[in-house]
Amino acid sequence: MEITRCSWVNEDPLxxxxxxxxxGKPLYDDMKLFELLMLEGMQAGLSxxxxxxxxxxxxxxxxxxxxxxxxxxxxxxxTELMNDPGIIRNRLKINxxxxxxxxxxxxxxxxxxxxxxxxxxxxGTPMINxxxxxxxxxxxxxxxxxxxxxxxxxxxxxxxxxxxxxxMQASGMVNDHVSGCFCAPGLQDSRx
Numbered sequence: 001m002e003i004t005r006c007s008w009v010n011e012d013p014l015x016x017x018x019x020x021x022x023x024g025k026p027l028y029d030d031m032k033l034f035e036l037l038m039l040e041g042m043q044a045g046l047s048x049x050x051x052x053x054x055x056x057x058x059x060x061x062x063x064x065x066x067x068x069x070x071x072x073x074x075x076x077x078x079t080e081l082m083n084d085p086g087i088i089r090n091r092l093k094i095n096x097x098x099x100x101x102x103x104x105x106x107x108x109x110x111x112x113x114x115x116x117x118x119x120x121x122x123x124g125t126p127m128i129n130x131x132x133x134x135x136x137x138x139x140x141x142x143x144x145x146x147x148x149x150x151x152x153x154x155x156x157x158x159x160x161x162x163x164x165x166x167x168m169q170a171s172g173m174v175n176d177h178v179s180g181c182f183c184a185p186g187l188q189d190s191r192x
Contacts, residue, residue: 006181007134010049018052024183026126026172030114033171034104035065037118038097040167041158042088048166050088057086067101096157103156121147122173128185131178140165141174 009019027033039058043051051058061084063069073081078098082089104114111117116124121143131137144165151159168174177183 003182004180005183006178012049014052015049020183023170024172024175024177027170028115028119030104030108031065031067033115033118034067034101035059036171037159037163037167038062038065038100040163040170041096041100042090042093043166044093044158044160044163046088054087057084061087062097067104070098070101071105073098093158100156100158103151103154107154118147118171119173121150122168126172127168127174129174129176130185131176134178137176137178138165141168143174144168 005016005019009015027036039051039055042058059065061081078091078094081087081094082091107114107117127143129137140161144161147164147168148159148161151164165174169176175185177185
């Protein structure tokens with residue numbers, strides 16, 4: 001029996017695994033949420049597939065997305081990153097990741113948890129949508145607008161509302177698997 005997935009998934013096993021095992025599944029770990037938010041920022045102007053293919057290299061050169069290490073990156077490290085063809089070499093995005101590591105630390109101090117702070121924008125519980133087609137899925141919502149404004153006020157960069165909504169979808173704060181996808185609400189675990 002053939003498995004039906006969301007239409008944005010291509011035939012690459014990496015992308016299929018991402019859709020099936022990660023996208024839309026609730027994620028609560030502070031550092032994994034930080035990594036995902038930074039990678040969503042790296043995606044700006046590109047496709048997620050491009051970022052996904054480079055994710056392992058990003059993890060290697062960004063010290064596992066450990067904010068406590070990233071916050072100390074200096075010009076020599078930035079130059080090293082800018083010369084690495086295995087990642088997206090955009091100085092603004094690299095600088096934003098370094099700045100955002102400091103904001104992450106600040107949020108953890110103020111809120112006790114990066115995850116608790118982020119999940120507060122959906123009331124701590126995944127929002128389950130019932131879209132029939134990909135065309136119905138919004139690019140932004142009131143929740144992503146609030147998250148984006150709050151992050152910007154705290155000083156984070158590359159966290160506009162569209163990026164925040166993509167992050168919310170990827171981290172499972174929102175389930176936007178469309179009707180017919182085996183991961184859609186009510187159809188999980190229906191793989192043959």
